[in-house]
Amino acid sequence: xxxxxxxxxxxxxxxxxxxxxxxxxxxxxxxxxxxxxxxxxxxxxxxxxxxxxxxxxxxxxxxxxxxxxxxxxxxxxxxxxxxxxxxxxxxxxxxxxxxxxxxxxxxxxxxxxxxxxxxxxxxxxxxxxxxxxxxxxxxxxxxxxxxxxxxxxxxxxxxxxxxxxxxxxxxxxxxxxxxxxxxxxxxxxxxxxxxxxxxxxxxxxxxx
Amino acid sequence: xxxxxxxxxxxxxxxxxxxxxxxxxxxxxxxxxxxxxxxxxxxxxxxxxxxxxxxxxxxxxxxxxxxxxxxxxxxxxxxxxxxxxxxxxxxxxxxxxxxxxxx
Numbered sequence: 001x002x003x004x005x006x007x008x009x010x011x012x013x014x015x016x017x018x019x020x021x022x023x024x025x026x027x028x029x030x031x032x033x034x035x036x037x038x039x040x041x042x043x044x045x046x047x048x049x050x051x052x053x054x055x056x057x058x059x060x061x062x063x064x065x066x067x068x069x070x071x072x073x074x075x076x077x078x079x080x081x082x083x084x085x086x087x088x089x090x091x092x093x094x095x096x097x098x099x100x101x102x103x104x105x106x107x108x109x110x111x112x113x114x115x116x117x118x119x120x121x122x123x124x125x126x127x128x129x130x131x132x133x134x135x136x137x138x139x140x141x142x143x144x145x146x147x148x149x150x151x152x153x154x155x156x157x158x159x160x161x162x163x164x165x166x167x168x169x170x171x172x173x174x175x176x177x178x179x180x181x182x183x184x185x186x187x188x189x190x191x192x193x194x195x196x197x198x199x200x201x202x203x204x205x206x207x208x
Numbered sequence: 209x210x211x212x213x214x215x216x217x218x219x220x221x222x223x224x225x226x227x228x229x230x231x232x233x234x235x236x237x238x239x240x241x242x243x244x245x246x247x248x249x250x251x252x253x254x255x256x257x258x259x260x261x262x263x264x265x266x267x268x269x270x271x272x273x274x275x276x277x278x279x280x281x282x283x284x285x286x287x288x289x290x291x292x293x294x295x296x297x298x299x300x301x302x303x304x305x306x307x308x309x310x311x
Contacts, residue, residue, distance in 0.1 A: 198260035
């Protein structure tokens with residue numbers, strides 16, 4: 001990549017350097033900023049309905065399992081550590097370490113997802129709280145479900161990079177940038193959960 | 209690849225940051241139960257939001273390396289984030305939603 005960037009007088013690459021930031025990285029930051037607005041809308045929607053009295057059926061805040069969700073939050077938080085260790089290992093040229101930490105990150109993400117599936121199943125089976133129970137339940141499932149979808153997409157991207165690394169024996173410079181972009185996405189998913197855990201789980205109070 | 213990489217934390221520092229994040233999470237959970245017992249109300253909300261914000265800044269700054277990036281990217285992200293939060297706070301306030309409930 002670097003020899004193309006330095007030798008070829010292509011307009012693309014001059015534009016690429018005009019901000020001093022790699023265009024792909026800048027694009028990822030812009031994408032993540034738009035995602036803030038997306039999740040901001042969903043969190044606002046939850047806050048609008050979570051405490052509103054008068055709905056039939058159970059409210060999500062009445063049945064949260066805080067110890068369980070705390071463990072899930074801890075698992076996702078630690079996956080940010082393994083992600084950044086994968087990135088660090090690649091920058092040192094440690095391909096084995098990169099693969100190990102990438103896999104660990106995907107595994108921790110999968111554990112978080114399994115926890116979410118368990119939580120949803122428990123809410124539906126034990127408490128009969130479905131997507132259609134009331135607007136508060138609907139807002140809860142949409143918000144946490146979309147976050148879970150983002151985690152699942154992240155796990156797929158991590159496993160793809162891990163698979164490429166295993167097949168090729170190492171990650172190239174291009175794939176190195178891909179790892180950095182996937183890392184940014186993964187940390188974003190983590191910081192969104194930091195907000196959800198506090199606002200939705202720890203601060204929510206059912207009406208009455 | 210670039211000069212930025214020289215200033216990135218070491219693996220040992222990443223582990224230390226993880227310990228700080230874990231401790232902050234433990235304090236958050238402890239605050240949830242303390243509030244149940246003592247009914248701290250708005251004070252609990254203030255502490256929890258501050259802790260979440262602290263965790264947020266640590267992950268964005270160190271794990272996402274924003275504090276080691278070019279100032280333009282830092283300003284772009286911070287301004288966008290503050291604007292987004294302001295927008296949603298205005299929406300919540302205009303709809304009369306009580307976000308923080310007293311114990």
